[in-house]
Amino acid sequence: MTAVCPTPHHEDEVVLLGHGAGGRLTAELLDTLVLPALDGPDGPLEDAALLPGHPDLVVSTDGFVVSPLFFPGGDIGSLAVHGTVNDLAMRGARPVALSVALIVEEGLPLSELRAVAASLGKAARDAGVPVIAGDTKVVGRGAADRIFITTTGVGQRRLGLRPSVALARPGDAVLLSGPVGLHGTTVLSTREGLGFDSDIASDSRPLHELVAALAPLGGQIHTLRDPTRGGLAAALNEIARASSVAVEIEERAVPVPGAVAAACDLLGLDPLIVANEGCLVAFVDAAAADEALTALRSRPEGAQAARIGEVLPHGARGRVTLRTLVGARRVLDMPLGEQLPRIC
Template sequence: MALRDQHVTLAHGGGGKAMRDLIGEVFTSVFEPESSEDQARLMTDALQQPGARLAFTTDSFVVDPVEFPGGNIGKIAVCGTVNDLAVGGATPLWLSAAFIIEEGTDIDLLRRIVSAMKEEADKAGVKIVTGDTKVVGRGSADKVFVTTSGVGVIPPGLDLGATYVQPGDVAIVNHVLGDHGAAILAARGDMALSADIQSDCASLGHLMAAVSAACPSLRCARDATRGGLASTLNEIAGEADVAIEISEETLPIRAEVKGMCEILGLDPLYLANEGTLVVFVAPEEVDAALSAMRSVPEGEGAVVIGQAKVAGAGPRVTMRTLFGGGRIVDMLVGEQLPRIC
């Protein structure tokens, strides 16, 4: 084994033997790219179908702490990019991964991050085909930042978007809300809170494939990440020019998450998720959508949470409360929790 260092040094970013050893033993030995060229050369039969389109997305991850219950920054980097492709109807195929590493970072930590990325990529059916590594001095970063880009293929005939949501369409989520934000908050230890909450971090490509196949009139799908479900629904309402009413009674939120939010004065509707999406389907396809989602592990908790309506007073989101009243659910202003992904 050529790499004997236990911590990253500036030499590992210098372009010489130390850098080659780090990349070879920590990254390429795990990701196994097909070549060592400066670019990945990609080919897929899926693009040969008339009407097929490429989907491309990019995202950066600066989560604090980099390891948390249910995952780490590597897992969330793969999941987040895969999900951004999947909710647009694309089949995720390839990822790139770029790392900015702080001098002094444990190399064993990097190995755990890379291992999690490989495991999640295999589970999602994607390959990490190219990447980059930079090392910065102490204090110039916080251990490691990861940027991933993803490419997928949207099959012909599938066109999803918030503008297709119509009054009467039904909103469905695949499982509980707020777990990721709550897990990150508890892991930071700032509030001396003790809670057995795992991040919901998961890739949703297989779930989206199941729903798309079962629901020909699937309108729209969005992953409810930063800003939570509330912000996601407000974005959809504004783009579709509809009102959306959700029911507090049917919202799937764990008692532990509710309790933490009550203590800290937070609203679980604004907590981040990393394995939760909301889809809008025509009323006649609700049963098919629920059945399809529940057939996949990431969708076993799928439930109807609300419905789109005519935007009489303008596009907005409201919630029917447990007491029978209603309240407006606004877009998140600012950030409840910084650096949660």
């Protein structure tokens, strides 16, 4: 065999930052290029995939490229653990094991690598999940930006919990476990030196115990999703589309911290599209909504849980609408996605 290096057809057909931002461009890249090549699922993309032959086990992987490496409330090490633990949790699983692959730029101070590794290790211990496999690669100066981390997790699904992005149903209550916008605005504010970082901190934290609190409700928990890249807007749109339902959210019911609102005003961002790393949306049978809300609020990380909307009995399938503060109704679209690179 000889090396085949393809020539691009058009100069302008290149990867854009927005392709990685979790919005419409990301979906397009996955749907038209990556998934066909890899024989991806015909069905919806879940936060974690079932392991063939082992229906109780799920697998999830995530690359972390956040910049800066350290920010109020966390760093790339703790984020890499929480992100993957949470993706497993969204399938109703407790984390069984993690693998960690580091790509490090030559010249990174060992003290920073040590700090990141220590934070990653502590986050894993705190979440009760062992790091069982790892890899470290080093590339030359300028070939990477300091450090990238890819974590992969294997999780074991809790008895009775079988949530899926495709299982939301008309009538479901939509619950949100905590305030939105903290992670994205914190990272952006730290990176750009905007000064908000004294008022806010990332919500980065593990959510598997919060999911465990929902376990007694079993099959009444239809869908769980953590609104990371693309924020609450992307998560809700993914659920509406995968479940083919119409979702309606009460804007006033969505908790947005004052500092997040202020930062978003300054940055021209909608808090609903800003990444979170420590909250989840749950679509639950309306009959179990109060009990689910109580269960969420029983945990510190769910203390501010709120019921923010519902799945409409009728309505345009795949669409998310927002009832605004003034009572109007507008479509809450899938974000295009170019606004917040390297947020996780």
